Every structure is written in C-alpha cells, then in structure tokens.
Amino acid sequence: MKTDELSNINRREFLVLGSAASCLGIAALASTGAIYRYLMPVVSYGIASKFRLEASALPEVGDGLVFPDQKVMLIRKSDHELGVISLVCTHLGCTVARVATGFQCPCHGSQYDSEGVVVGGPAPQTLAWHTVKVLPGNEVEIDTSSRVDENTYYKI
Template sequence: MNRKQFLKTCGVALVGLPFASAILTSCQSIYYASFKTIKNKIVVPLSEFEIVKKTSTTYRDFVMVNTALQDFPICLYRTEGSNYIASLMKCTHRGCELNVGGGMYSCPCHGSEFDTKGKVLEGPADQDLKTFKTTIDDENIYIELF
C-alpha cells in the first residue's frame, strides 16, 4: 500500500468510526409500554419492565410511553430500587425528539445530552427536561401529567 492509499484509508476509518459506533449503540430496541389513562395520570403496569424468558426474568432499564396527550413520548426510567423517573423526550434547546441509550438522553439535532433524571449534562441546552411526578403501588406506576 502506498502512502496516498494509506492516508485515504485512515481518513475513511476516522470518519466512519463515529457512525459505526452510533449504529451499534442504537441496536438496543426501544420498548413502547402498554398503558391506560385515568384522569390526569398515565398508568403503566410494573410488568412492562419485565423480560420473561423460559427460565429467567430480567428487567428493562426504561420503557417509552407514547400518548396522544403529549406531542413527544415520555421515557419512564427505572432507577435504583423501586424509583421511576418520567421525562418528556423533547430537547429544551430547539425541541427535537431525544434518543435514549447508554444511560442518558441525547439530542440528534445539536448534541445536547441529559442524564436519566432530566438534568443537562452537555449543551447547547441550558434547561433540564420536563419531568413528571411518579408514584407506584404493588402493580402499577402512575405518571402525573398535570
């Protein structure tokens, strides 16, 4: 391989590496939960976080809730123990729909990043995400919209 080919190959690899990384990290499937709406609350069964296989049960870190009451989906994220955080997947910078992955939310439009509690990690966004109060009982998670 001559010098020119080598530099060209390295350039293509450097440009292609971030795209390959994004594609591989986005392979995690997004699960949209079943839910019902009662008055001003979205009711999501706790079982929506379960992944039941023949001999074992594992749990999702998050589920998405897509309701006609909001213009954007809501991500319901399971934190330590039995705590859940519901965040509107709308970037506070310019209103783009956020992506979920790697334990954070990221904006595909301008690169803002938020933690799973909705706090800004990286700008240009300078406001935290809209979050909703959540409560749980033995069977359900309740997301209070208003």
C-alpha cells in the same frame, strides 16, 4: 315570467335559464356544505397527560421504558423506586434519543446525562421530571403535565 311566456321561449333562452338554475343549485349546495363545516367543531384531542401501566410491565431494575407517544421514559432505579423523565429537549422541543451516556437531541445536538442534566449543546435546562403515583390494583399512573425536581424517585 308568466306561464304563457315560458311556453314561448326559444331554445337559447331555455339553455340560459337552465344554466342559471344549475349555477344557483351548485352555489346553494356549496354554501350548505360550508355552513355545515363551519358549525361542526374541528377538535383534535391530544394525548392524555395521564396514563397508567400495569406493575407487571415495569422495566427491570436499572433500566428504562420509553413511551414514544407521551415522550417520557419510566426509570426503575431499584426494586421500589420509579422516576419519569421527559424526552422533550429543553432547547426547542425535539424528542431526545436515548444513548449510552444519557440522551442526545437529534436537532441541534444537545446532550444530557442519564438523569437529564445538560452536558453539552444549546439546551438551557435539565430535562423535566414527572410524577408517578401507585394506584390500587397494581397499577402506576404517570402524569406528564406535572413537573417535579430532577432525580425525583417515587416509592412503589
């Protein structure tokens, strides 16, 4: 449209042009948002596989300390022995609960003894065990990505 044509448009044409311009503006804003969202990475960092614990926070001898976020339990067998057992059921991955006789899975009822050996239910394997490393500065480090033989205790 030329300038002299714009000055001669009637009210209906003005509203149609205004509506079209508004729709184009909204579409441009929406596509800008979609492009921005596409270019920005959506990243979710899970829980780190290694975590540390002060030696003063270790459980009492004969007891265990559960770390719900990491789904492991630190077991103190004696004054100088630590072990880490996974709380992830080997059937379909539910988190097992600690019971008087060991561990029990709330999903399908698998039962494990206190060392993670299957004693009932559909679970096909013993609960996993992980490494514990003593660090300088009176700390221990637990690595939940590791896998060691069951009943592996580390000297502290």
